[in-house]
Amino acid sequence: xxxxxxxxxxxxxxxxxxxxxxxxxxxxxxxxxxxxxxxxxxxxxxxxxxxxxxxxxxxxxxxxxxxxxxxxxxxxxxxxxxxxxxxxxxxxxxxxxxxxxxxxxxxxxxxxxxxxxxxxxxxxxxxxxxxxxxxxxxxxx
Numbered sequence: 001x002x003x004x005x006x007x008x009x010x011x012x013x014x015x016x017x018x019x020x021x022x023x024x025x026x027x028x029x030x031x032x033x034x035x036x037x038x039x040x041x042x043x044x045x046x047x048x049x050x051x052x053x054x055x056x057x058x059x060x061x062x063x064x065x066x067x068x069x070x071x072x073x074x075x076x077x078x079x080x081x082x083x084x085x086x087x088x089x090x091x092x093x094x095x096x097x098x099x100x101x102x103x104x105x106x107x108x109x110x111x112x113x114x115x116x117x118x119x120x121x122x123x124x125x126x127x128x129x130x131x132x133x134x135x136x137x138x139x140x141x
Contacts, residue, residue, distance in 0.1 A: 004115070005111075005115060005129065005130075005131035005132070005133075006131065006132050006133060006134055007111060007129040007131075007133050007134055007135050008111070008112075008115055010134060010135045010140075011100050011102075011108070011112075011135070012100055013036070013044070013098040013099065013100045014098050014099055014100070015041075015098065016038065016040075016041035016042075016096040016097070016098045017096060017097055017098070018041070018092070018093060018095070018096055019066065019087075019092040019093075019095045019096070019097060020092050020093065022062075022066065022097055024059060024062065024063050024066060025059070028058050028059040028062050028063075028099070029058055029059060029099075029101065030057050030058070030059040030060070031057070031058060031101050032054075032055065032056045032057070032058070032101065032102065032103055032104070032105050033054070033055065033058050033099050033100050033101040033102050033105055033108075034052060034053065034054050034055075034099065034100055034102060034105050034108050034109050034112055035052070035053050035054075035055065035058060035061070035062055035097060035098070035099040036049055036051070036052050036053075036097070036098050036099070036112070036116070036118075037049070037050040037051045037052075037065075037083060037095060037096065037097055038050055038095075038096045038098070039090075039094055039095070039096070040094075040096060041096050044098075044116060045116075046115060046116050046117050047116075047117045049116040049117070049118040049119070050082070050083070050086065050095075050118060050119050050120060051079045051082060051083060051118050051119070051120045051121060052109060052112045052113050052116060052118045052121055053079060053109065054105035054106060054108070054109035055105065056105070058099050058101075062097065062099070064077075064080060065080055065083050069084035069087055069088065070088075078120065078122070079120055079121065082119075082120040083095070083120075101140075102135070102139050102140065103138065103139030103140070104136070104139045107128055107129065108128070108129075108135075109128075110128035111128030111129045112128075113128075114128055
């Protein structure tokens with residue numbers, strides 16, 4: 001197994017939290033960054049991640065995923081639809097969330113998608129960090 005890229009070793013995620021225990025207003029910061037949904041609370045392993053996203057406000061973005069999916073309008077957002085389906089099939093007990101703060105989440109999201117190979121993200125040309133590139137300290141919050 002190859003060592004992780006330099007930029008990835010500098011990413012600081014909060015500990016994984018099961019969806020039923022996430023309190024949006026109290027737990028999730030209203031700051032820019034990236035978020036990751038997984039099936040377990042273990043370490044992030046490439047290929048074992050469900051979805052990676054970015055937001056200028058983590059709180060507002062994640063709130064859209066944690067609504068009562070049975071009482072909301074159908075969504076055209078592929079990741080949100082996938083997570084609603086996952087929640088319907090497996091329940092919220094097997095869905096975990098973690099996030100990291102970063103001032104320019106677009107480049108970090110592209111790099112996380114390329115490195116973690118999540119099940120439900122579209123693959124596009126990266127535009128992310130090269131393997132030996134560090135995170136830009138201006139954007140580390």
